[in-house]
Amino acid sequence: MRLFTLGEEVNHQIGDYACPVCIEEYPEPCRCGGLMHAASTGEEDADGNLVLVTGCDVCGRSEDQMDEV
Numbered sequence: 001m002r003l004f005t006l007g008e009e010v011n012h013q014i015g016d017y018a019c020p021v022c023i024e025e026y027p028e029p030c031r032c033g034g035l036m037h038a039a040s041t042g043e044e045d046a047d048g049n050l051v052l053v054t055g056c057d058v059c060g061r062s063e064d065q066m067d068e069v
Contacts, residue, residue, distance in 0.1 A: 004037075007053040012037045014057040023052065031066060034058025 002014045013019045019027050027035035034056045043051040054063040
């Protein structure tokens with residue numbers, strides 16, 4: 001299985017719908033046909049929710065970048 005970098009770690013598995021290092025409910029389908037992976041930054045926002053870093057294993061965009069399009 002090929003790996004890609006998300007945040008500081010090179011440990012997410014490209015094309016794996018059950019990527020073992022993604023947080024719960026990820027990966028999910030990306031509009032480009034790839035998979036959107038997610039990892040926790042270890043921080044929380046003002047509402048107490050985990051801050052996530054996301055990235056697609058095909059197009060490389062994050063969920064925030066997808067929302068801008």
